[in-house]
Amino acid sequence: MDGNVVTTAKIRIRGVSKRFGDAVALQDVGLDLAPNSFTCLLGPSGCGKSTLLNMIAGFAEPSAGQVLVDGQPVHGPSADRGVVFQEYALFPWRTALDNVAFGPMLRGRSRAEQREIGRRYLALVGLAGHEDKYPGNLSGGMKQRVAIARALANDPSVLLMDEPFGALDAQTREVLQEELLAIWERHRKTVVFVTHSISESIFLADRIVVMATRPGAVKEVIDLDLPRPRDRSDPAFTALERRIKELVRAEVQKLGVT
Numbered sequence: 334m335d336g337n338v339v340t341t342a343k344i345r346i347r348g349v350s351k352r353f354g355d356a357v358a359l360q361d362v363g364l365d366l367a368p369n370s371f372t373c374l375l376g377p378s379g380c381g382k383s384t385l386l387n388m389i390a391g392f393a394e395p396s397a398g399q400v401l402v403d404g405q406p407v408h409g410p411s412a413d414r415g416v417v418f419q420e421y422a423l424f425p426w427r428t429a430l431d432n433v434a435f436g437p438m439l440r441g442r443s444r445a446e447q448r449e450i451g452r453r454y455l456a457l458v459g460l461a462g463h464e465d466k467y468p469g470n471l472s473g474g475m476k477q478r479v480a481i482a483r484a485l486a487n488d489p490s491v492l493l494m495d496e497p498f499g500a501l502d503a504q505t506r507e508v509l510q511e512e513l514l515a516i517w518e519r520h521r522k523t524v525v526f527v528t529h530s531i532s533e534s535i536f537l538a539d540r541i542v543v544m545a546t547r548p549g550a551v552k553e554v555i556d557l558d559l560p561r562p563r564d565r566s567d568p569a570f571t572a573l574e575r576r577i578k579e580l581v582r583a584e585v586q587k588l589g590v591t
């Protein structure tokens with residue numbers, strides 16, 4: 334086959350294309366993501382970031398090519414692949430604890446186990462003491478913490494995040510970025526994180542996949558070796574930011590949006 338890199342990939346995307354009718358959303362995407370790596374998919378609106386994430390999640394099938402996780406083709410969602418969306422997607426009629434306990438409930442855990450898991454993961458995201466609150470009584474940042482806890486409560490090996498912090502104010506967003514990294518470092522998940530934000534991608538990722546538009550494709554893969562925790566004012570950080578900005582700007586210009 335193609336050597337060691339391939340056999341050790343946690344997620345393997347092979348020649349993946351996706352069409353919606355006549356429109357080509359993604360064309361011939363190939364990527365290998367290592368176990369426990371943190372990958373950001375970065376690019377302007379419409380370049381197919383969510384489409385790619387949805388195919389890894391198993392919400393959609395490629396029109397051509399294959400997505401493999403642990404060497405197995407993905408044909409549907411799995412509890413081993415947790416998903417967090419921008420829009421929280423919490424059940425408004427369930428408490429924070431019962432939102433987090435939802436996965437364990439589906440998997441047939443006892444009520445006592447569900448509550449224990451719910452408490453544990455809410456504490457992990459800094460929400461101990463908020464177990465009995467309903468989503469309507471939580472701030473945006475707290476709702477997103479609940480959504481992350483809910484995804485983690487199944488102990489997935491893969492965490493798929495679609496603009497999870499996009500709706501948050503800048504300060505809350507930075508705090509959650511730091512906390513997500515702390516969780517990732519402690520619990521070792523393979524993370525795929527969709528974002529429009531260049532700074533967010535450099536702060537978080539081991540690897541940034543800059544996407545091209547029209548059709549959606551991989552434009553450039555950037556492996557980062559900046560030490561953590563990363564300092565946004567560090568010259569190496571800002572130099573990379575400028576470089577990626579140029580790459581993304583060329584794609585935005587292709588869309589005729591300036």
Ligand SMILES: Nc1ncnc2c1ncn2[C@@H]1O[C@H](COP(=O)(O)OP(=O)(O)OP(=O)(O)O)[C@@H](O)[C@H]1O
Nearest residue numbers: 353356358376377378379380381382383384385549
């Ligand atoms: N269900 C669908 N039916 C038809 N076209 C779709 C569908 N989903 C996505 N598309 C199209 O596929 C392309 C890629 O969309 P996608 O949402 O993956 O992009 P994106 O990079 O995630 O954008 P954004 O950053 O705005 O979320 C777009 O042109 C979009 O209009």
